[in-house]
Amino acid sequence: MTATLRLAEELIARPSVTPRDEGCQALIAARLQRLGFVCETVESGPADFRVTNLWARLGTGRQPTLVFAGHTDVVPTGPLTAWASDPFVPSHREGKLFGRGTSDMKTSIAAMVVACEEFLVAHPQPGIDIAFLLTSDEEGPAVDGTVVVCELLQRRGERLDWCIVGEPTSVERTGDMIKNGRRGTMSGKLTVKGIQGHIAYPHLAKNPIHLAAPALAELASTVWDQGNAFFPPTSWQISNIHGGTGASNVIPGTVVIDFNFRFSTESTPEGLQQRAADLLQRHGLHPGTGYDLDWTLGGRPFLTPPGTLVQAVRAAVMAEVGIETTLSTTGGTSDGRFIAQVCPQVIELGPPNATIHKIDEHVALADIEPLKNIYRRTLEHLATQAGTGG
Template identity: 75%
Template sequence: MSRTLHLTEQLISRPSVTPDDAGCQALLRERLEALGFACETLVSGPENFRVTNLWAKRPGATPDAPTLVFAGHTDVVPTGPLEQWKSDPFTPTHRDGRLYGRGASDMKTSIAAFVVATEEFLAAQPQPNLALALLITSDEEGPSVDGTVVVCRTLKERGEKLDFCIVGEPTSVQRTGDMIKNGRRGTMSGKLIVKGVQGHIAYPQLARNPIHQAMPALAELAAIEWDRGNAYFPPTSWQVSNIHGGTGATNVIPGQVVIDFNFRFSSESTAEALQQRLISVLERHELEYELQWTLGGHPFLTTPGSLVTAIQGAIRDEVGIETELSTTGGTSDGRFIAQICPQVIEFGPPNATIHKIDEHIAVADIEPVKNIYRRTLENLNASLIHGAAA
């Protein structure tokens, strides 16, 4: 059994459903401290939702050495109905060349690969030009308000400088290395309450139907071209997720209708501009309304540069393919790290089974993921050496 597989199994066996870390970070801390990392645990959140965050850093050969951060999460989503699993989700199980268990793909394999890749890299390069760090949270699959965002805020307050970050999200699609994320769209949700006047449905002249009033505005919003995207991002999308109106009775005009919606937006738009455009539509339709906004994250983008080049070369050398750069999919903790780090990418194993019953990873994918992380460190370190020599 490889060391990466063994550590992956150790992590899977810990039932770390958000926000419970279940001892995963203590296991990582022991391995990292043996490598010379200074490890710090930052606990955040209310008593009934305590989040554990690990910040571990090892200095480079010089005080001004650039820092590469491996970032990830030890928490996993709930298992779902246990009777639907073919084996216990927190007992690592092998079947037909696959490792089964909650977190196998998202993202305990990546975390194990971070650690073993770092161990191998430092064994060959005890004094690298890179400073190395790990940022691990137990609140990524949950609200994400006491996890990575708290660590990033703390680092910013301390003046900590980060240069490169690899988030271990499972980004591969058909095979390991076929896709990395070099950015993510922004996300912003809204709750719109359109107010009317409740009344008997047989006397509409004595009432005001907020559903009827809202529909023309919603149709206009659905038809708007918010932007056209760019070379890295698809166009901004506005989608309604929920509509609720009425008392349940068929003879009552409701007094209000509640509409939940979400923007997934490109770097061509700002949250503020999208809000103003939407409000202008509501005002033009003369709606009486309340509106609440929740900004989940701004878009971020890492254009091709030293980090992208380093991981592209690592993937090419390890698995022999040219990786695709993509900004598709949902959000990740990369949105928080990008606020304090100029180059953030995401790379990990195939994502076909994440959050599913019988989540698993092909055992044959585990070592290549680790090797790609290690090769990326080697490539970045080499580029820094050559840059210094130049």
């Protein structure tokens, strides 16, 4: 059993369903402290939803800094009877490691830690700082996790140059895809107001569903932007509609529409909100009297164009597994959206993601050591670049 696999299994065995950490970060901190890292635990959130965060740094802060970032929390297991084996007892079958968090993302964290251990044995004075940012609030609301640590680092003026988030980004094999950005996400809750009444007397009522329908049709057909070389066009999608009392003979007084923008760097939250308001106005819906609209900005888009970090990761992937990695911004959001506000270059790289959040989540054993080696090789490339002033 390799050191990476052993540590991954130790982490998987801890039932750290969000927001619980169950000692994962303490286990990691103990190993990092032996390497000379200064470790700091940052707790946040209410007593009944306490979040544990770990910030660990090796170095003085005066050198370029690479941050390894990730989360120790996992999603709930679902029905235990549906699993072929206990999700918190790591098991091997058919060349795969099974357990909750194998792919998302305890294997990545183990690979990062062991990569650093190996790198520092070979390079005790690496010429770069190395840091870890771990949270137990990525699978949850994500309000007391990475964002809290990033705000703390920003207040301190701590230097961050590059960040690798260990999200499972690969498709068929480790290293075939990395995320060099993510779309922004913004949700809206639109409440269109009408007048409730008997469905047989529509002249005495005002049907809010009818009022909303033309505007919804235009919102759905609007081209918000064309995207760019890295991002697809911004999309607008309805997730829920609720209106009515449950009776078939009552015109409802309101209809509530939940929707979401996934937006590229070609659009801004402020611009999308204004365009939506203008569209509603054109359809005779006025704020306050005709509708209420509450916005929730989940995260702004971020993009790391090809540069020092992307080149280092690409070179590491080629050297380790012999493939040209694909750059992508597809998929959902990650904590990279928070880190990108304080770090200029952020990418995501982890194992294949086919089974994340599923029953019998697993990762191929053959994918584990290559992932660790890619992280180590990236450290080597960045240290060489820093040493040559590149």
